[in-house]
Amino acid sequence: MAVCVNCRHHGLCVHRVAIFSPLSAEESHRVAELIVHKEYHKGDFIMTEGEQLSRLVIVQEGQVKAFRSTADGREQILYIFSSGDFFGEKNLLRNQPASYSVQALVDTCLCMISRSDFQQLLRAHPEIGMKIMEELCRRLERLETAVESLGARDGDARVSSVLLEFAERYGEEHPRGVLVRLPLSRQGIADYVGLTRETVSRKLSSLQAEGVVELIGNKKLLIIDKTALEMGSSQD
Amino acid sequence: MAVCVNCRHHGLCVHRVAIFSPLSAEESHRVAELIVHKEYHKGDFIMTEGEQLSRLVIVQEGQVKAFRSTADGREQILYIFSSGDFFGEKNLLRNQPASYSVQALVDTCLCMISRSDFQQLLRAHPEIGMKIMEELCRRLERLETAVESLGARDGDARVSSVLLEFAERYGEEHPRGVLVRLPLSRQGIADYVGLTRETVSRKLSSLQAEGVVELIGNKKLLIIDKTALEMGSSQD
DNA sequence: CGAAGAGTTGATACACCTCAAGTCTTGTGG
DNA sequence: CCACAAGACTTGAGGTGTATCAACTCTTCG
Known part of the structure; x- marks a missing residue:
């Protein structure tokens, strides 16, 4: 060193x-x-x-x-x-x-x-x-x-709010939304929000299917509909 | 006032x-x-x-x-x-x-x-x-x-550790163990450890059935087997 | 003693976990 | 630069713990 x-x-x-x-x-x-x-x-x-x-x-x-x-x-x-x-x-x-x-x-x-x-x-x-x-x-x-x-919050809300947190700290402007460089792997996100790797993966996939985010490889993610995440993060 | x-x-x-x-x-x-x-x-x-x-x-x-x-x-x-x-x-x-x-x-x-x-x-x-x-x-x-x-811990572990925490802060010596005056109702304990009233009630009942604690009314509880709680609180 | 609130217990539903198979990504050496 | 291997991620099927809903009991207090 x-x-x-x-x-x-x-x-x-x-x-x-x-x-x-x-x-x-x-x-x-x-x-x-x-x-x-x-x-x-x-x-x-x-x-x-x-x-x-x-x-x-x-x-x-x-x-x-x-x-x-x-x-x-x-x-x-x-x-x-x-x-x-x-x-x-x-x-x-x-x-x-x-x-x-x-x-x-x-x-x-x-x-x-x-x-x-x-x-x-x-x-x-x-x-x-x-x-x-x-x-x-x-x-x-x-x-x-x-x-x-x-x-007090379910898995969907926790994933939504961790994405907002990362957007706040590591996000940058992008023509179609906010581009976030994820500091953690799927396992890491899971260890952060108290879920399993598989569940985080599923939640992210369904957010993508709903058009809220777009997964770019494993290390980046584009938030397209920030409002939807904000709605979801405070639980329905 | x-x-x-x-x-x-x-x-x-x-x-x-x-x-x-x-x-x-x-x-x-x-x-x-x-x-x-x-x-x-x-x-x-x-x-x-x-x-x-x-x-x-x-x-x-x-x-x-x-x-x-x-x-x-x-x-x-x-x-x-x-x-x-x-x-x-x-x-x-x-x-x-x-x-x-x-x-x-x-x-x-x-x-x-x-x-x-x-x-x-x-x-x-x-x-x-x-x-x-x-x-x-x-x-x-x-x-x-x-x-x-x-x-990272399941319901049983959370209930066990909250009982130990209360014993530490509000417990007093007793010939058969530690007598704890609970500061919270069942609903309160539930709101503290992220479970529901009913689940807390069930966990306490089964701890009593196992002879680990003894419920005294709704506001007090006697810890008989502290070691069992300590084992349980760190998950299996 | 009676009523209201708190607690318990049971049946059912569902979210998440677990296990397993398969795919995609990343980095390395030929 | 491609081929391959190791690791990371995804997706599916099935099991489990906790929530939910509901009925009932116990406690507390006027």
Whole structure:
């Protein structure tokens, strides 16, 4: 694992991260000194449930999934972290082992700050604490929505709303709708919305048959009738 | 709604709340001056999804449920807040409308601090911010577990784990096991674990038939074989 | 004591899972 | 650049757990 190529080419990774926005230019440079870079390949594990982590990890480039494994071999995906997102804060703030595993979805470059540097930074800049709090609140709200989805909505609604979520985060304009590059495989989507691979496949096929979406290979999808998805995602 | 009787009888409610523990005795008294008390009866709504709240709310005495309502009339309970817990922080930190409704499960006394007083307090005592962050992390972890439960475990496992959760929080020693005062009705438990009233009832009956628990009326339950629940909660 | 609400139990329906076969996609080496 | 193999995805048939609907019982409280 070499030093991150991106950081050398594209300037300081510190600038990509919202929680460090309160820092001045000079301070950013000083923080950049504290950062360790690491590259991972698609499929590599970055951390494992139960592990005692001692760094804050920031996604510089790429995409990772955070998930829990159940006794019977299923996975439940909790978060998808992309460029600018961070994780490991729980371990630093409460000195607790990781509550989920993290695995690279594509080749990924990460930035890491040691516990002591992070805590010093927090003390020196309380506004960073505020930024982190805001992010934790955003994350709480996402999980609240996930709980509502998994607990009170049927499969169709869950698939519709995950497509809308992906469109929001990874979609781009297209003459006939919104083109979405899916961050997850069918199995991954299934692990995210609490269904099986086969069921997700069927739901997507019927959305296509209804003319709501168009499947483009396995990694892309075109949303033609966004309104239909919005109707469907809030359950009939 | 009169001034809270409990606060007058039992001293300052500020002392019950972990996030204010960094305050000195003198400061606690000053904070107590800022607090408004309100009483609610069982069933009263304390806040409603979408509402723009302008106070931090602390549960002084009693119990409330936080939940979301779906279009088809189902409810998904997200949290049960008891004495010492707080809510509304999301609205104050990010200036966002409430993402859930809150309703009193029993007669309840609440303490409220205005947005501006709270923000002043946060600025003056960054350690309070740290305490809040810790609590947010705890809440995140609870929701992560809930997502795993709802997404990847079957009904039996969910009922077993909710019983263990209640035992942890509301259980008391008993010669034959752990006696649990249930904070929720059957419908409430169903809304918490994503099942229906009838299914919860059946699961509880069969746990009783297996000798794992003993139902005592509708509001109490004796856990006889805790190990069996622990086995069952992690799925077979 | 009676009525209303909460809980239980049974019968049936249906959504999703499981298992299995087949197809499409992707990446690799000749 | 094509051929092939491995992996990912799709589709079908059948089984299962949970929802639904309905009748009934228990609890609570005026």
